[in-house]
Amino acid sequence: MERERKTKPCPFCGEEILADAVKCRWCREFLTEDENALPTSHHAGTAPSLNRAAPRPAAEAAPKSALPAETLSVRPSLWEMAGTFFAAVLFAALGICLMVWPFEKYLSDPSRSQPSVQTVLRAADWAGAVILLVAVMRAAYRVLYLKSIFYQISPDRIEWNRGIFNRKVDNIDMFRVIDIKLRRSLMDCLLGIGKITLMTRDETDPVFEFEKIRRPREVYDYIKAASLAADRKQGVVHLE
Helix, strand or coil, rough: CCCCCCCEEECCCCCCEEECEEECCCCCEEEEEECCCCCEEEEEEEEECCCCCCCCCCCCCCCCCCCCCCCEEEEEHHHHHHHHHHHHHHHHHHHHHHCCHHHHHHHCCCCCHHHHHHHHHHHHHHCCCCCCCCHHHHHHHHHHHHCCCCCECCCCCEEEEEEECCCCCEEEEHHHHEEEECCEEEEEHHHHHHEEEEECCCCCCEECCCCCCCCHHHHHHHHHHHHHHHHHHCCCCCCC
């Protein structure tokens, strides 16, 4: 009949182990004692304590570049108006040509009465003046509108201020952002601007577009990191 082997509780985990064991099979501690005959843990320097959170695996480790605590303030770039300015210059040139072009040289026909020629000249002047005024006013309004837009981006939300005579303020919570896209044409890359589009679960702005802004890649990375951090904070999981 096999002799019953003596056991004892492990001084570290309390599990039953053999009395002559030198290492616990459960907690992997070596059963050594210090000069005061007290058990000494070989894992004390590395094992997580009850009052300290265990280190996260590498896959779950926080990103190296933490989000800045302050908000990111962004305004649209006037370089976005390159096409608008070009069109305004063309229409302004057309209006000026209508006002200064010597139409009387081509209308000097004896069959036409002098009042009819004057009517055509006045009509050309008025048409040129209207085209010139509309081109200038449209460009000026676009400049004022872009100057009135102001974005404030924080780790929690995006605030959008705009309006010339009637100011409006809207905001989108970061955890509502589903996807983010950055679009840059060749000219945008040369000018250092870009347009950012957000797909969100916000009922007011399901698709939110930034006007073309400077440092678009920096803003894109900031919003991407902030939205992921907000999802983890709120426990939000976006289902496609």
